[in-house]
Amino acid sequence: MQLGLIGLGKMGGNMAERLRRGGHEVVGYDRAPGKRDVDSLEALIGALSAPRVVWVMVPAGEPTRATVKELAGLLEPGDVIVDGGNSRYTDDQVHDVMCREKGIGYVDAGVSGGVWGLENGYALMVGGTKDDVAKVQPVFDALKPPSPTDEAGQAVPGAGFVHAGPVGAGHFSxxxxxxxxxxxxxxxxxxxxxxxxxxxxxxxxxxxxxxxxxxxxxxxxxxxxxxxxxxxxxxxxxxxxxxxxxxxxxxxxxxxxxxxxxxxxxxxxxxxxxxxxxxxxxxxxxxxxxxxxxxxxxxxxxxxxxxxxx
The missing domain is CATH 1.10.1040.10 (N-(1-d-carboxylethyl)-l-norvaline Dehydrogenase; domain 2)
Known part of the structure; x- marks a missing residue:
């Protein structure tokens, strides 16, 4: 799967690497020139095939709000924005209304794993519609830890990932x-x-x-x-x-x-x-x-x- 990733810091950079190791194509953008694959958000969108999925991994608050607003003006109906930072869930609900007006999906993903997630995987708590979450599911599957097994050797469902509910439920969790x-x-x-x-x-x-x-x-x-x-x-x-x-x-x-x-x-x-x-x-x-x-x-x-x- 192809993914645009904005924010290649301690977590974002490791997430990009884990996804690439899992066979996914990641096009990364960061304000720091030495980390990024493209030089602008416009170039990031242009490098992705529709329908696009763009993951935002920047500091919560105004940096995330500004990035989501800019993306909503660049993306097309059927595309999906994922906020994987630590945004307040009420911000997600505002962003969702703004994106829906343009036909753009919105998913909020609470991510836990810190600097160890590259090797161990990331626990993911996700909010959004079933259709939008399904579009991003291959990325979630690559990021989450390997499923533990029970005494019979069967994978334990739900470990490390949950679709917690509608938009806002991921970051609330x-x-x-x-x-x-x-x-x-x-x-x-x-x-x-x-x-x-x-x-x-x-x-x-x-x-x-x-x-x-x-x-x-x-x-x-x-x-x-x-x-x-x-x-x-x-x-x-x-x-x-x-x-x-x-x-x-x-x-x-x-x-x-x-x-x-x-x-x-x-x-x-x-x-x-x-x-x-x-x-x-x-x-x-x-x-x-x-x-x-x-x-x-x-x-x-x-x-x-x-x-x-x-």
Whole structure:
């Protein structure tokens, strides 16, 4: 299948590579000249055969809004736009109305996998009509992780991909996913801080590593905390400062709007606000985890930013 991909950064570039490895043709555009295959959105559209599928992988907010608006003026009826960033679901609904007026399909795709998705695959939460999702399905199939198998060796359906509902459902699902992620990282960070605070524990990284097998709290995030501690056992090179990228706030706002109690996720969001005032060991662990799974920049002890290579 042929795909236009806009945004070839840490995730977009890896997604393009995974798709190419899967036998798909990707025409990529990025503002950075060294990464792109074409020099403009017009050239991108011209390089694709109708009906076209164009995947937008740029920062949420105004960059995505401007890109979708420009694409809607360039594409033709029957084409499909996919927003694979972390847009707010209400933006998707506005974009869908604008695109429908022109006969252009719109799909929102919540994507999880960070810098590890190239090798491991990406979990995908998708919103849109059945027809539009079907047009993009070969791309989704190539991006998602291999299906796990049950005891009989049969593939487990649904793992790593879901058509969650109409437009907006994909990014709403990813928003909740990221809210849960906030809470999980906060819990691991608090546990790390208590271990580090007492003289009784002589091998804090070893304790954390021991939890990765046979326990009910084992997870990929825990594996990444072990990795971070292997690289920096006392997290001395990282400030306890963690950004929030928006989804945690939106999740709490939706909890309030729908009268859903969400004390744990709310507390983890507020803890990130606190991290900007105190150099907390808990937030050092949270910052290290964000760096490990997503390549997000962290603040070093000299205030410079440090990124994991994509």
């Amino acid at each position: 990813k928003m909740v996913h990221n809210g849960i992620e906030y809470a999980l990282m906060q819990a691991y960070g608090e546990g790390y801080e208590l271990l580090a605070a007492v003289d009784l524990i002589e091998d804090v990284p070893g304790v954390v590593k021991s939890w990765t097998q046979g326990t009910v709290i084992r997870s990929w995030l825990l594996d990444l905390l072990v990795r971070a501690l292997d690289e920096d056992p006392a997290l001395e090179r990282i400030r306890g400062y963690a950004e929030d990228s928006g989804e945690g706030r939106w999740t709490v706002e939706q909890a309030i709007e729908n009268s859903v109690p969400m004390p744990t996720i709310a507390a983890s969001l507020f803890a990130r606000f606190s991290s900007r005032q105190d150099d907390s060991p808990t937030m050092k662990a949270v910052a290290a985890l964000r760096n490990q799974f997503g390549g997000h920049a962290v603040r070093g002890i000299q205030a410079e930013e440090v990124e994991r290579p994509a």
